[in-house]
Amino acid sequence: MTAQKEIGHLLSQVRQEKPLVHNMTNVVVTNFTANGLLALGASPVMAYAKEEVADMAKIAGALVLNMGTLTSTEVEAMIIAGKAANEAGVPVIFDPVGAGATPFRTATARELLNKVNIAVIRGNAAEIANVVGENWAIKGVDAAPEEGDVVTLAKMAAKQLKTVVVVTGVQDVVSDGDSAYIITNGHSMLANVTGTGCLLTSVIGAFVAVEKKRIVEAVLEALCAYEVAAELAADKAAGEGPGSFQTAFLDALHHVHPEQVKSGARVEQQ
Amino acid sequence: MTAQKEIGHLLSQVRQEKPLVHNMTNVVVTNFTANGLLALGASPVMAYAKEEVADMAKIAGALVLNMGTLTSTEVEAMIIAGKAANEAGVPVIFDPVGAGATPFRTATARELLNKVNIAVIRGNAAEIANVVGENWAIKGVDAAPEEGDVVTLAKMAAKQLKTVVVVTGVQDVVSDGDSAYIITNGHSMLANVTGTGCLLTSVIGAFVAVEKKRIVEAVLEALCAYEVAAELAADKAAGEGPGSFQTAFLDALHHVHPEQVKSGARVEQQ
Amino acid sequence: MTAQKEIGHLLSQVRQEKPLVHNMTNVVVTNFTANGLLALGASPVMAYAKEEVADMAKIAGALVLNMGTLTSTEVEAMIIAGKAANEAGVPVIFDPVGAGATPFRTATARELLNKVNIAVIRGNAAEIANVVGENWAIKGVDAAPEEGDVVTLAKMAAKQLKTVVVVTGVQDVVSDGDSAYIITNGHSMLANVTGTGCLLTSVIGAFVAVEKKRIVEAVLEALCAYEVAAELAADKAAGEGPGSFQTAFLDALHHVHPEQVKSGARVEQQ
Numbered sequence: 001m002t003a004q005k006e007i008g009h010l011l012s013q014v015r016q017e018k019p020l021v022h023n024m025t026n027v028v029v030t031n032f033t034a035n036g037l038l039a040l041g042a043s044p045v046m047a048y049a050k051e052e053v054a055d056m057a058k059i060a061g062a063l064v065l066n067m068g069t070l071t072s073t074e075v076e077a078m079i080i081a082g083k084a085a086n087e088a089g090v091p092v093i094f095d096p097v098g099a100g101a102t103p104f105r106t107a108t109a110r111e112l113l114n115k116v117n118i119a120v121i122r123g124n125a126a127e128i129a130n131v132v133g134e135n136w137a138i139k140g141v142d143a144a145p146e147e148g149d150v151v152t153l154a155k156m157a158a159k160q161l162k163t164v165v166v167v168t169g170v171q172d173v174v175s176d177g178d179s180a181y182i183i184t185n186g187h188s189m190l191a192n193v194t195g196t197g198c199l200l201t202s203v204i205g206a207f208v209a210v211e212k213k214r215i216v217e218a219v220l221e222a223l224c225a226y227e228v229a230a231e232l233a234a235d236k237a238a239g240e241g242p243g244s245f246q247t248a249f250l251d252a253l254h255h256v257h258p259e260q261v262k263s264g265a266r267v268e269q270q
Numbered sequence: 271m272t273a274q275k276e277i278g279h280l281l282s283q284v285r286q287e288k289p290l291v292h293n294m295t296n297v298v299v300t301n302f303t304a305n306g307l308l309a310l311g312a313s314p315v316m317a318y319a320k321e322e323v324a325d326m327a328k329i330a331g332a333l334v335l336n337m338g339t340l341t342s343t344e345v346e347a348m349i350i351a352g353k354a355a356n357e358a359g360v361p362v363i364f365d366p367v368g369a370g371a372t373p374f375r376t377a378t379a380r381e382l383l384n385k386v387n388i389a390v391i392r393g394n395a396a397e398i399a400n401v402v403g404e405n406w407a408i409k410g411v412d413a414a415p416e417e418g419d420v421v422t423l424a425k426m427a428a429k430q431l432k433t434v435v436v437v438t439g440v441q442d443v444v445s446d447g448d449s450a451y452i453i454t455n456g457h458s459m460l461a462n463v464t465g466t467g468c469l470l471t472s473v474i475g476a477f478v479a480v481e482k483k484r485i486v487e488a489v490l491e492a493l494c495a496y497e498v499a500a501e502l503a504a505d506k507a508a509g510e511g512p513g514s515f516q517t518a519f520l521d522a523l524h525h526v527h528p529e530q531v532k533s534g535a536r537v538e539q540q
Numbered sequence: 541m542t543a544q545k546e547i548g549h550l551l552s553q554v555r556q557e558k559p560l561v562h563n564m565t566n567v568v569v570t571n572f573t574a575n576g577l578l579a580l581g582a583s584p585v586m587a588y589a590k591e592e593v594a595d596m597a598k599i600a601g602a603l604v605l606n607m608g609t610l611t612s613t614e615v616e617a618m619i620i621a622g623k624a625a626n627e628a629g630v631p632v633i634f635d636p637v638g639a640g641a642t643p644f645r646t647a648t649a650r651e652l653l654n655k656v657n658i659a660v661i662r663g664n665a666a667e668i669a670n671v672v673g674e675n676w677a678i679k680g681v682d683a684a685p686e687e688g689d690v691v692t693l694a695k696m697a698a699k700q701l702k703t704v705v706v707v708t709g710v711q712d713v714v715s716d717g718d719s720a721y722i723i724t725n726g727h728s729m730l731a732n733v734t735g736t737g738c739l740l741t742s743v744i745g746a747f748v749a750v751e752k753k754r755i756v757e758a759v760l761e762a763l764c765a766y767e768v769a770a771e772l773a774a775d776k777a778a779g780e781g782p783g784s785f786q787t788a789f790l791d792a793l794h795h796v797h798p799e800q801v802k803s804g805a806r807v808e809q810q
Contacts, residue, residue, distance in 0.1 A: 030567050030568045030609075031568055031570075031572060031734060031735070034568050034734035035733060035734050035782065035783075038732050038733065038734055038782065039732060039781060039782045039783070044734065045638070045641070046566070046567070046568050046608070046609050047609065047638075047642070048609055048611060049609075049611045049612060049644060051612060051644040052642040052644035052645065055641075055642040055643060055644070056642055059641075246783065247783035247784055247786075247787055248783060248784075249783065250781060250782050250783030250786075251780050251781030251782065252781070253781075254732065254781035254782050254783075
């Protein structure tokens with residue numbers, strides 16, 4: 001696990017290596033995801049056709065599967081891409097957007113988890129709970145008010161799914177089933193811009209692409225960089241609204257310095 | 271009908287209830303639609319797959335059907351969703367983008383109106399005219415210069431379609447077939463940002479979701495809130511261009527106060 | 541060829557005629573493309589369904605085919621649209637996004653070039669090289685560092701494809717196979733915003749729509765207007781990041797004056 005004094009170094013590595021992140025994501029957030037990854041310094045690519053997803057996934061640094069506006073055709077392509085990534089040793093990051101909101105989403109999340117080896121799964125508490133068969137309230141694709149012990153949920157989910165689990169909300173929890181970390185950075189304005197969760201998942205992909213062995217460390221670095229940038233943006237756009245915040249956030253992802261991430265990060269091991 | 275003194279109260283209700291608005295909209299405007307609804311205080315969700323649209327529509331406060339980049343698969347899913355919404359008493363709002371621009375769009379608009387019970391239809395004069403079989407000039411999906419009597423068109427369309435009709439343009443006209451109202455708020459800069467009409471349709475969905483009985487009132491409140499926000503944004507971004515206006519508009523949707531809507535609204539009954 | 545003293549006049553013509561540009565583009569950039577064209581003064585329309593693309597292409601001033609997130613269904617529709625445009629004398633502009641990144645993209649680019657008569661093709665050096673069977677490095681859909689003689693590449697590609705070729709990068713090269721022009725306007729910040737290449741292709745469509753005979757002239761005017769606007773935006777957003785730049789760029793596309801394009805353009809004939 002990253003010592004606090006090391007946090008920030010993977011951000012430099014992302015900017016230096018510019019990893020190719022293959023996103024199979026939803027139509028709402030494609031533009032924001034690409035712009036966020038570019039701003040950060042990574043190389044986004046979007047490809048969906050079953051004729052090419054395996055080829056693209058194999059040459060990527062990470063594959064991100066996001067089921068925000070899934071169709072059966074896309075699910076099929078996601079499985080093809082996921083299997084190709086698995087074979088090529090490319091880490092797969094999964095965002096089960098809206099799991100639990102409809103039976104189709106619940107079933108799709110489980111099918112993907114059954115057929116593809118996932119390195120990291122990120123969702124809000126309701127989505128992660130649904131994926132592991134727990135029943136937490138959810139309305140649409142946005143997070144329900146969180147109740148219960150999120151740390152317990154994250155640990156349990158990580159153990160059951162044999163993957164690193166990220167539960168985001170007012171506080172973010174990361175667990176590999178053994179340890180758990182709480183990150184208290186971020187800003188409430190993130191909830192007023194669509195796709196900030198989805199982009200975070202893709203940013204995790206960029207960090208895991210440059211640190212494939214110590215996944216928990218990569219995830220923690222990704223969360224800290226992302227949320228410290230959000231804090232900088234909220235300062236910049238203070239008194240404005242979500243339009244100004246979104247603009248300032250893209251600027252901040254571009255400018256945030258590893259030293260700012262290191263000094264601003266609030267990570268606590270549970 | 272809303273007395274002028276009451277205008278603004280539904281905006282508070284939208285922000286309090288945060289209605290889930292299920293959008294089946296075009297790929298051009300999905301991000302802007304989600305961000306606009308979030309900025310306003312509503313909860314957007316996008317879902318397109320025929321496997322899940324009925325489930326999503328049933329739990330939504332309103333269903334918005336927008337045929338801006340329709341495909342035959344999406345039309346099929348829209349009809350499934352629309353019928354499910356009708357059965358569950360969820361109001362359906364319809365935006366016949368580009369009706370008349372191609373035979374496929376004209377036919378689709380009519381098929382949707384035949385198979386789904388629509389609570390509100392919103393379009394520019396050429397689109398609404400096309401839907402009811404009148405012949406007004408149209409170029410692509412943008413409004414042609416308006417000729418003829420828009421109030422007459424709105425009333426006639428509302429009677430024929432047995433729905434509330436909103437014809438937007440330099441002036442906006444709302445009619446339920448009996449009464450008609452003219453709203454003269456708004457700003458010309460709205461025409462320089464793509465999806466401002468589509469987002470308005472979804473915002474109407476948010477207002478109708480919290481006031482399902484008095485539809486005309488909900489629509490008028492939606493239009494006033496939306497266009498007063500546009501005026502605030504235009505003031506803020508004066509001398510800049512459509513990029514700055516779009517940012518300021520999202521900010522304004524977030525900040526516009528019911529009292530500002532009440533004092534700024536210019537609604538006239540015909 | 542445009543004398544330097546005439547550069548800028550087609551921008552006025554685009555704003556006056558507001559040509560309808562039919563875009564069949566990728567899901568990442570649809571919103572930005574529509575907003576960029578609107579900001580400039582053109583009329584964007586997006587239509588993808590095979591049931592309507594021929595009808596839409598025929599009434600457009602130009603058809604833009606962009607294979608950034610292609611699927612086999614969309615390729616089929618692009619060919620239908622392209623053939624309809626050819627029959628109607630509507631110029632077709634082609635953006636082979638990511639050609640060479642996967643076999644599917646390489647094959648699709650060639651299929652489109654075989655079946656549709658293309659007026660202008662625009663890509664980075666790796667994409668253009670792939671299309672004509674040369675082997676330049678490419679990673680994902682973003683330009684690889686350019687090596688070799690881009691002018692030679694552009695001329696050779698134009699001769700082979702019998703079309704006007706635009707190779708964009710740090711410098712942009714335009715060739716019809718005989719002459720070649722180098723444009724040195726633009727700004728590095730363009731590379732930090734997704735879709736700036738795709739939007740440029742669509743802007744070329746808008747200029748060719750109003751000057752169908754002198755294609756090279758139209759392309760040069762498009763590039764100069766676009767990149768002088770980028771320079772204005774970079775000045776405006778100096779010290780900020782890609783979020784602010786994108787906003788300023790849309791503003792600049794709206795405000796850039798033909799006289800600014802004329803005085804700022806740096807075009808050199810080779």
